[in-house]
Amino acid sequence: MDWASISRALHSSAPLPSPSPLFDPHRLDAAAAGDIDAEFPDPALIEQARKLPLHRFDWYKEVPNQPWPVHTPEDFDHTTLLSPSDPIPWEDWDTKAPVAHRVLHFSAAEIQHIHNLAQPSSTDPQVSKHDALLAHIWTRINLARQLPASTTTYLNLTFGLRPRLSLPQNFLGSPIMITAIPTILSSSSSSSPPPLFQTASTIRTHLQAFTRSAIAAVLHDAAYEVSPQRLWRAFLGRKHVLQTTWVGAGATEVHFIGGSASPKLRFVKPEMGGDGLVLVIEGLGENEGHWTANGADVMVYLEKGAMERLESDEGLWGGGVV
Template sequence: MPVLSRTRIFPDIPASTATHTPLSIIDCKSAPHPPAAAVWFYHDGPACTVDQLTTSLRKTLNAYPQLSGQLHWATYNPHGDHTERFQRVTLSYGTPDDPGVELIVATTSQELSPLTVEPPEGFWASILPIEEFLNSTPLLALNNGEDSETGLPCVAVQITILPDQGIAIAVKICHALADAQSLLQFTHDWASTNRAMFTGTPLPALSPVFDPAALDRAAAGNIDAPHPDPAILELARDLPLHRYDTWASAVGSTIMFPAAAAPQNTAPVGPPPPWANWDPNAPVSYYLLNFSAPEIKAMWTEASATSRVSHLDAMLAHLWRLIIRARALEGEHHLDLACGFRARLDPPLPPSFLGSPSTSAAATTTLADADASTQALGHLAAAIRTSLSAFTSKTIPALLHEMAFDASPLRVSNVFLGAHNTACASWLRLGIQDVDFGAGRPAYVEPILPYNVDGVFRVAEATGNHNHAARWYDGSVTVSLFLRDDVMQKLLRDPDLRKYRK
């Protein structure tokens, strides 16, 4: 794809003073994760010219000055407070050395029209050249948890001009600064600013909340003490989540962290990741599944006959069951579910709170339970509901206390992939289909997940399903599914895939 230009964008109003903000412990844990990213495709219009979008991006960054700053590892101080422990992350902005937001302008021969013709039940998304619309260079700051070169941005934006009067707008943000909700918050604010500038109406009052310390203040006990509180740790360790010790994985692993990464006097804090269960070189397929509102209702009706579960619990259970059946492996199977903290804390964090305040809750079952002809859906949905319900305003502060005392935020992984593990996230109710820069709603949207990774899926409203209905399940939903080629083929042939179609 020809790149026409690369520039660094800064706020329209420069910061008057330098700011150095330690990130929360939960944001530090997100540093090596893939960035939060999505691509929106539009039919071109005068509101979406490159010059117009660039100007509105600068205006939007006035409310998000931290996004043009520099992420870096904090100086380690063994006698300092919790923000100075090993591998904590700090964001500096408002300095002459700010890297800015990377803005890429490109062209492509890919037309918009094929992306907007979507079969009603799904299609092979592997054929879509989505990665072209979100350039892999430059790397973002602290990419993959490494000590990246100073000057790498926290945010990259790509505007791609399509040959059939279409335009693609892609945004990716370091996960330490933004989960899906924060990504959508920023993109909606940019879009509303662009609309206002184009129409000559007053600019919207943007009110993002960037206060990482608020999340640390929600932790139980004294996280600046020399040692954790045993009673609080006991409460945290009762939570259903995986604690894979990546420092314990250097010996006997098919993929390993350097042995030197683990101090010799550090005892294991959990089992090593089960690398033997994951073949990272196996070919992976990407498929988009669409489920209609009647299908989702039928899933919930069956699942809720035996347990009090939500519509989302039921749909996730249906997908998890299909994956387990397609893998056909004995032993335990695990589903790691993205679990947000904003609304679960007391007092809750506002929806506009920026960062990655979440973890992954773990649900566990077996092939026998998933393959049962009766009550399997209800059983799996109940396991999902039980796992998510354990994360409350009492237990999350205990978990934050535990994390604050980790030898490194990157040491314990709450998620793993492979033949017995699946990871999922919901982008529902975030308004992903409602991002309007002035050219109307998008013709197609692609939330970005790590490609070529077995055992990941994400659910979001389908194209054309906008958020005017009070309930997301009153419209259709799209599932982005990544599985090993052979497993995907088996899943798509499973007669239970469309069991709830009427």
Template sequence: MGCLAVQVTKFEDGVTAVGVQIAHCLADAISLSRFVHDWSATHQSLITNTPVPELSPIFEPWLLNQRAAKSADDVVPDESVLKIAYELPLHRYDWWASGEESGFGPGAHKIPEVLKDEPRALELARDAEKMPWDTYDVQAPVSHTIIHYTSKELERLWSAAATSPDIYGSAKAGISRHDALVAHIWTLVNRARGPENGDVDSEVHCDVTIGLRTRVSPPLPASFLGSPLQIINTALPWSVASSSPALSRIAVSINATLSRFTPAAVGAQIYAIAHELAPQRLWQAFLGRKHLIVTSWAHTRLYDCDFGTGETPRYVHPIMPLVDGCLQIMEARPKNGKMPGGRWYDDGVDVAIYLEKEAMNRLVQDKRIWR
């Protein structure tokens, strides 16, 4: 089975659609966008009879391993390093130990034959927890919508998050437009879902995907291919995370979670992963009523691609699976066809949301979408 698939569809009116699909374990959005940029630049040179660009992708996964806090070859892992990793704000859901409630049927959570007699495989992984399947109906119908925010609307959201009076003081100075937008959408989602069993103090989770290229020391090259990601967890009571007046507190909490993933902390996490019996058994995120997974395609500049026609894409549509609780953010289509050289949100932002159908119906009717 191939890891990459490309489909080119030409319509009767002359419009061409280019679709690309790639295995996520091999490529994140940055790698996928680099592939499309390199492909379009090469194709453009062939069409226009200009020199073919010199491409420089780097697929060397071991470069990430070298950023571990200590050698992954240690026979006995260093407890002081593991402690740093295990204190980071991220989920450690054990897939193998959570099978009986999942509803995926026998065998879905089966321990690989090569590990079935390993004592550590028969119990919960260290510091792990069972998946909260009672909060996620995998059979529930899911809807999808896209909300567009202009740069002015985003500025208004950021201003509300960064200037609202609260106890955080200077902590708000570090809030980004991205933090404010995620915080705002999270409040919409939580209101649309309502509190679990009516418990307004029940904890809900915003699981943000972060890239590690610039979060390790030394940083990985921008051309590094792969999927160097972690999913980190900001947890708040539903009563807070559903409140528009609490936007500043929510944004500060998200930003504070992000700030904990320093090069030293990420190095410890890479070291801890290397010493797991099977890292793939551990999920750093979940779906359903209490979780929202956030993935950002900001800075991919896919609207700059030109395959040699002199035209840039009319629309770029990242396709996510229809699951209850996924949020995807990216630059909107430039007004003049070419992306500006300034901020990633200068032409607005497109926010794709995937949510259980009834909750989605409530969300799109929420008049506070644009505050």
């Protein structure tokens, strides 16, 4: 936004704006629970943090057939210095397999239809249109991958911490977390996937687990990690979907020229790649109001064979959705 506003000013010979980005990591530190300057962490907070649905894949743990060598620092001993973790499941991701990219546009009416189908019973948490759309895409991707029955798959869902921790919008950095939402494919999943409301409710329930106090416990835990960069909170490949969203980020509102003759934004594209990446963004258009007023674009990256099956899936556009 700051870049675009400066560009518009330069283009129109107007006075330059004064951007005010905030670089203050201590604000994030202050959101941590307990005393992060103590010699040892609080065991109760550590326990609370590690009960949350978060992957702890360890870059330092060597496994067979990993695509590139791992160089674990010699000073680290997994049994003493490092916190508990899991090996990276490289067997689930063929990094050399060709990956296809598609942009799936869902109209406002289609999203409303999916949302209607995803409404849970009165005893379940209410789901948003975002929850419903993600549940739909995740379900169809699981079908397209043709995984065996009883396989556990994960939606690695990225969510922001600014609203949850009352951080200002100009706070520099990327304060995010990624929760690992599991589902177990049934024996009949290829012909009868789980009801949409069930998957959408699972997404909503997992997001609701990350209360302010829960996030504060995770920040406390992270403050005591000897080597936090070794932990991967998400993964790709046939058993994973890594989802992020630009909804509400203002990406479709960025204009670099300005003025009445300014050309309309025509397309927004992320620079990503990898089997299982999914990004959701508002559709472009003149309608105002809810973020789905102009529909939504869902950018999907999948192994080529799975993408072909996804494209031919009648249920992707409403047929067979339950």
